[in-house]
Amino acid sequence: MEWRGQGILLSVRRHGEHAAIIEVFTKEHGLHAGVVRGGTSRKLAPVLQPGAQLDVSWRARLQDHLGAFTVEPVKSRAAQVMGDRQALAGLNAICGLLCFALGERDPHPELYDQSLDLFDRLGGDPAWPLAYMFWELALLEELGFGLDLDSCAVTGETQELTYVSPKSGRSVSTKGAGEWADRLLPLPPSLRGLFGQNALDEVPAGLRVTGHFLEAWMAPSIGNKPLPAARQRLLDVLGG
Secondary structure (H helix, E strand, O other): OEEEEEEEEEEEEEEOOOEEEEEEEEOOOEEEEEEEOOOOOOOOOOOOOOOOEEEEEEEOOOOOOOOEEEEEEEEOOHHHHHOOHHHHHHHHHHHHHHHHHOOEOOOOHHHHHHHHHHHHHOOOOOOHHHHHHHHHHHHHHHOOOOOEOOOOOOOOOOOOEEEEOOOOOEEEEHHHHHHHHHHOEEOOHHHHOOOOOOOHHHHHHHHHHHHHHHHHHHHHHOOOOOOOHHHHHHHHHOOO
16 A cells, blocks of 8 residues: 655654654545555654645555654744744644644644644744634544534624623623523634734633643543643733
């Protein structure tokens, strides 16, 4: 069995004395693991950095075997984030969540394209935290846990949507919330695509909403493991 394509390197761990096991996220083959022989060598270790874009060839005797990768660098993203604490935390959070959430060898082409765009924004686009917030929304949607933020779950109105139900994932208006407001999640306007001057300041509040559903809905579906610590570190450096 053999295939070749491009992928985003998500994780690296030592395997034996000189090899490494890597996980890459590819458009056609999803999250895919394999051994890189000589992966800890002086030649390959600088290439095998999380976030790197790689040209990979995978080969195994049988489809269900771990298999082996040969890799060629396409783009390193280490330099664009290394001097930026927030961007580095963002890169680690994206890698951690993808490894956490995706099933092995299950393609997600749209999520791959969105992830690739987000990786390229890190360290260069000052608004990347907003893109990250929407990427978490997209991750929930891709895995079948999408939120409905278009109308109030109680009244059906589309104005003054200021809360999210932690049970249903639907937005709730100020009027619809009533005496239940303190049991609901605050909904920042930017999470609905309504961007004011303080949109970036709303990112931590938006991530508290997406984080609730990552923990309450997504995590139980994949073994009820805790979310990657890298996500909380990102929230910490963003001021959340």
